[in-house]
Amino acid sequence: MRSSSNSDPNHGPVPGRRILLALCGGIAAYKSAELARRFIKAGCEVQVVMTDSALRFIGAQTFQALTGKPVRSSLWDEAAEAAMGHIELARWPDAIVIAPATANTLAKIAHGFADDLLTTLVLATDKPIFVAPAMNRLMWANAATQANMSTLRSRGFKVIGPGSGAQACGEVGEGRVAEPEDVAAVVLAALASGSAAKALDGPLSGRRAVVTAGPTREPIDPVRFITNRSSGKQGYAVAEALRALGAEVTLVSGPVNLETPAGVQRIDCETAQDMLDATVAACATADILVGTAAVADYRCVEVAGQKIKKKTETLELELTKNADILSEVRSLQPQLFIVGFAAETEKLAEHAKGKLARKKLNLIAANWVGNGRAFDRDDNALTVYWADGELAIGPADKREVAGQLAGLIAERYAAACNTAASSTKARKAK
Known part of the structure; x- marks a missing residue:
């Protein structure tokens, strides 16, 4: 990295x-x-x-x-x-x-x-x-x-x-x-901007956000790997939008061909394990985590030391499941405000709400993928779910989508902070 x-x-x-x-x-x-x-x-x-x-x-x-x-x-x-x-x-x-x-x-x-x-x-x-x-x-x-x-x-x-x-x-x-x-x-x-003192002010001023973006690559041999179609464009746009709201942003990125948004700290990763390690470290002092990355679900049990030659009619690869980054971070930081992404080809709401509950997320942004949708495009559409609400964003340019999502994150984060403060006050009153 x-x-x-x-x-x-x-x-x-x-x-x-x-x-x-x-x-x-x-x-x-x-x-x-x-x-x-x-x-x-x-x-x-x-x-x-x-x-x-x-x-x-x-x-x-x-x-x-x-x-x-x-x-x-x-x-x-x-x-x-x-x-x-x-x-x-x-x-x-x-x-x-x-x-x-x-x-x-x-x-x-x-x-x-x-x-x-x-x-x-x-x-x-x-x-x-x-x-x-x-x-x-x-x-x-x-x-x-x-x-x-x-x-x-x-x-x-x-x-x-x-x-x-x-x-x-x-x-x-x-x-x-x-x-x-x-x-x-x-x-x-x-x-x-004309006003250095105010240029970084915003609803997330003083808050630290971590954004994961792009795909991961799981090696098969020295020249081949398992990956997906994610371009990282939506994640990079989210990092830029959070920065515009005043947050200090660390972008944990898989391999993409994109420029780092101005003022954003970027950490480059290759594999799912790399991204997990970098995300856990970055979240140690963070307030918000937004997991937009398309992380590989599986990796090879054994990685060939040399290029695999085409000697047989078929080739079998034994795969094992990668750790789930958002679940791992949640287990380490129960109070962190975490936003997940769900890329689905069917049952969008059902699958997204299931992940929201299972991974104990604060928000989840779901989008349709496949058949020319979302991946490697400049436009996107999201449906964002939380415990007692939902919001449709887009279709629109990914930067516009990111701006609306960042605004919602700031709003829901503030609400979560107010709820936590009220709960603490109530406990002390007892």
Whole structure:
């Protein structure tokens, strides 16, 4: 599996916009040089601020060469501070981007500390702030870190990432800094919108969503595999629509030929097991899971090590059932809001409602497939079911369908949160 994103570094012309790029101490600091380059290529003016710890990982001269500006790193710079330079600097940018953002700095910001130049700038500014966390997987999952992130989100900070994968410490999990192209996509899209502070606001602002999309491939031998006709178009459109409503979106994708929606973190998978592992990891800190992927139901018991030759008139393959991703995630996270998809060729409502109950889903979106419907097309039609209701969407372009579905997800998610809060209040009253 690998993480990827839209490769175009210029996500909208933003000439003359000012970005204050701040680096904290971590091995991921080396990626910020590429981030600075992308901002500059998009027409932005960039000023870099580094913590003392960041300077231990990458030199200030690198960023001075890239930006043409001296790097700021101290509150005690006599030349800069003679005229209260840190206040001037806090007023200067159109946006502040902290990438990488360490657990320590995020904790200090969440609690209002101002003991170095970076934290003082954050406290003294009214500009939109984007943070790209980077830390060990256990540090990221720690309750203290998650509480700090909730605090920052509630105050309007825009959190980009983190991604999931191999880490410098040798462990694997969530906590990798978002790739430079992903950070650039979010920030530049916000600046290009004309209002960076509001660009990502919406009913799902501060919420984290995971979307699975596309087919999976189950190998038969080194050159052949079992798969299906899914193009991934509907899932990618859903990821884009959820992002437009303010959610931080991780897209767990099977093999498709599609560009990653701007601002969406993408993890590429091949097999059903790959997708299960990536989805479970991504959902560890998620609020919503939307399973649009067409996951293979079966895989080969034995995969041939060499290409199978055409020697016999018939060939038998022994298959075994793959784990059901939504059921597995539900067993691990009983409170997660989960939306399933049901692609059917018969008895649409009956089969969809059966899956809704059996897998303990909050919503299920059902569509007819086969005979030229849904798969590998630009249009689709859904019927969405939940415990006490249903809604028909389309037929329409898949992006329009995704927009209506995302709106319904936001509405039903809010209702579920209100119900849970009322139940908790009632229990406490007793």
